[in-house]
Amino acid sequence: MGQPPHRRGSPVADGGSWPGSPTVITIDTRFSGHHGIARYAREVTGRLSGLEWSGLSSGRNPSSPAGLLDGFRLGRSTRLFYSPGFNPLASAVPQLLTLHDLIHLRPGLPNRSRRLAYYEALIRPVIRRLGRVLTVSETSAEEIRRWVRDDTVEVINAGNGCSSEFTPGAAASRPRRPYFLYVGALRPHKNVPTMLTALAGLPEARLIVVSPDHTRFSTALARHGLSQRAEVLSGLDDRRLASLYRGAATTVLPSTAEGFGLPAVESLSCGTPVVYWQGCKSVREICAGYGTAVESATDVGQWRVALRDALEQPQPVSGFDTGRFCWNRVADRVGGVLRGL
Structure with missing residues (x-):
């Protein structure tokens, strides 16, 4: 029995594509959880339509050294890697990252020197190579423009969203005291x-x-x-x-x-x-x-x-x-x- 057809707007496989399928975009689907980057990843990738893409899902933490090496699992037909987070892969494939903020790099925060090295050695070169990076607010966009130090890089504020559950209409949780x-x-x-x-x-x-x-x-x-x-x-x-x-x-x-x-x-x-x-x-x-x-x-x-x-x-x-x-x-x-x- 043959492989199922390639559906648009959804992943076809983890880290690869069906034989003969022109997979051009691989999306990082390694994030899990309810809030933060995991929430953003789930909400955005679940709504992408009109795109043919494959998912990269390994069970590893994208921020870990092992996660970096997941770049070797990209399919040969991948010409672009998109991450809803900020973690690049060890790969020659062009990568579109999402820098939600640069709070990690602020003075006085724990492990700042290690994070500075990570951002300088890995994240900034990946961004400069593609010439584009996504973020979630104009505040973050302004900070990233100053940090990347490259006028040819386009910093794109894609915005952020809120779940439809958050409305004033339903019954509130009524406490004994405010x-x-x-x-x-x-x-x-x-x-x-x-x-x-x-x-x-x-x-x-x-x-x-x-x-x-x-x-x-x-x-x-x-x-x-x-x-x-x-x-x-x-x-x-x-x-x-x-x-x-x-x-x-x-x-x-x-x-x-x-x-x-x-x-x-x-x-x-x-x-x-x-x-x-x-x-x-x-x-x-x-x-x-x-x-x-x-x-x-x-x-x-x-x-x-x-x-x-x-x-x-x-x-x-x-x-x-x-x-x-x-x-x-x-x-x-x-x-x-x-x-x-």
Whole structure:
């Protein structure tokens, strides 16, 4: 029995193509998970239409040394490799990468020197060779243009999307007491200690954290005396997360830097305002007019006042333009770039 026909807009095989099939694009399908790059990869690749492509799926971490060597598994007919992430392959095939941000390279972050070497030796040459790179916000695009130091490279903001689960229409999660919601990791640029210190001075405040860093977050909550009025959740699906957004008094996003700021979009799409630092440009672009901008990133007093006001004077969001963050639009932009290469 012969091989099944090559379908458009879907992978034909892992790391190869059917015999005789003119596979010209291989897409990195090694990402897994609910949020971050894995979410972006799943949403975008699942919507690419009118393209013939094969998937590269090995079970390896794309950021690992073994993941780099997956380049040797590319099919001989591949003329372009597209990754929804930033990890290149050891391959002579031209590669279109997606640099979501350059936060890894900021001074003071762990393992910065190792990451600088990785970006300088591997990522920048791959980008310069193709002359194009994708990203997810204009904030990230501006940073990448400065970093790549090559005016011939086109940095394309393909945007980012938000799941259709995040709407204000469904029933909210109704708490016994009002709560704040934080969604994200526990990394230096997330500025979590400022938020926790501010909340520690609000005895009436409750906090729900949605994060993959369950153990470390629990330790941080205990350190700030918040264990009895905070909860850490992990691995939620979109429906459960959307319910938590709807039930929150506000979503807290104290980051000093973000490539995009997906929790802000999700929260506002659910009708819940956001308290954020006004100096975080990408978040400010999303939230302007739909939340509270705190002037200082680290002034605990300012954050405490903003959070108390959010509890005492709730301001549900209406009129937020969710159409700006549509996955179909993102996939159309990515597909357009791929077709043009």
